[in-house]
Amino acid sequence: MSGKSSRPYSTLKVEEASFNRLCETKTILTVNGQFPGPTLKAREEDTIWVKVHNNGRYNITLHWHGVKQPRNPWSDGPEYITQCPIQPGDSFNYKLIFSMEVGTIWWHAHSDWTRATVHGAIIVHPKKAADLPFAPPDQEVPIIFSEWWKEDVMEVLQEFVKSGGAPRDSDAYTINGQPGDLYPCSSQETFKLKVTYGKRYLLRMVNAVMNEILFFKIANHSLTVVANDGSYTKPLTTDYVVIAPGQTMDCLLEAKQFGGGRYYMATRAYQTGRIGFDNTTTTAIIQYEGDSNSYTTPLFPLLPDYNDTTMAYEFLGSLKSTEPHLFPLNKYDTRIISTVSLNTIPCQNNSCAGPNGTRLAASMNNISFQFPRTDILRAYYYNISGVFDTRFPTVPPFYYNFTGTIFPAFLLTPKRATIVRVIEYGLAIELVFQGTRIIAGLDHPMHLHGYSFYIVGWGFENFDENRDPLNYNLVDPPLRNTVMVPVGGWAAIRFKAVNPGVWILHCHLERHLTWGMDTTFIVKDGNKTKERMLPPPQHMPRC
Structure with a gap:
């Protein structure tokens, strides 16, 4: 179709x-x-x-x-x-x-x-x-991770925005809409994948969870990663995967247990920092066709500890792109360095649920993004003034030990504004995300609309402009659209600005987006017809 x-x-x-x-x-x-x-x-x-x-x-x-x-x-x-x-x-x-x-x-x-x-x-x-770089699987199976609240999720949003604190934790994760039989009343509805010995299955995984990065593993089976975020990878065989909100991953599963049986696939949060999270585990079941033990308890995989940063980044560091590259990776035209931070803003009478009665916020380069009431694309295209400011800074407002626990007091409170960055068409951009510990150190899955980018480097502690680029992977860095910025660390991406338009950049943890951890890139038109934005459709939604 x-x-x-x-x-x-x-x-x-x-x-x-x-x-x-x-x-x-x-x-x-x-x-x-x-x-x-x-x-x-x-x-x-x-x-x-x-x-x-x-x-x-x-x-x-x-x-x-x-x-x-x-x-x-x-x-x-x-x-x-x-x-x-x-x-x-x-x-x-x-x-x-x-x-x-x-x-x-x-x-x-x-x-x-x-x-x-x-x-x-x-x-x-x-x-x-014929362009498929691996043998066609016998079956393709979407595996979609989601998050479930017993309350109306819009009420959860309204409650935590009003309180100024963190949102309440979800009650369950789900796999293909089902929480799994570790939860009450769920055993009959647990998602089951029936497999046949000797056949291969392509698991098309999507992390649609709102606020948690996930570990995923299948008991007594390995997975071979062949694609992520809509691009092929060099095959990587692994016992577990790490997938952040916004990310996708295609993994081949070989049904190779000769004796058949039943096996759990399971997922739980990877979480760092001191903010609460849903610490439950959700499951689905792999069941071999013709197995006489169809009602036995499935074998359970040993998942990494929820705070195992080493295992999380050992996996992520093993993902590699295939060639050829979309553009030369050995140089860039502009480098933007941006902190990604949790912050607080004052609350009337210190009555909010954030630290010391404040309201929680989030920022990039200490700017907490405020959504306008007229969309930025329309304002840009029709030259409507007063909707946004174009002065998103190239560097943080102040350099200090970003990953330490001591920081200048003025950085607690970000500037709240609608500030974007304008980029000339065709420039090669290096964007470095620097995590901080202003309120809490956390991993941040940062997603850029309109582009895929190469993750050329990442590390723990503070980004060093002179030392760290010497260790970049410019040979086969992963090509993705969502990058995990390590807790207490940094990540560097490169992309070429050849897609004109208005493109939001944001953390894909929904609470951080709500708090303001986002900005917008406006990529200007090029000189040729095919380097310019298409005209708007006739009937855009009205404000």
């Missing part, structure tokens, strides 16, 4: 539906009544259309995470960045322009916290079957 047709590829209806989880029935926002939502399919370089009807109670937008949308930010989706939200009762036609994406990417709501239940996978097959 894909191809360069003028007819809609699909119709997605945002609507409420009831689901029974954890012994309770709850009404949630869904797409086409499904949780997770439907899987979309395309081929490399396709252009497809998706018509979205908002039949729910809340404003909604959809983001096509990993679809670069060349020259077409109008359909990227983040509310008040590239569009105003689709209001209840309205519709919008998204035009999805695929380019070099292959493998698994995903779509999700990009408005408030609606993505908790409004999300699904996108499978992009290569243009030619």
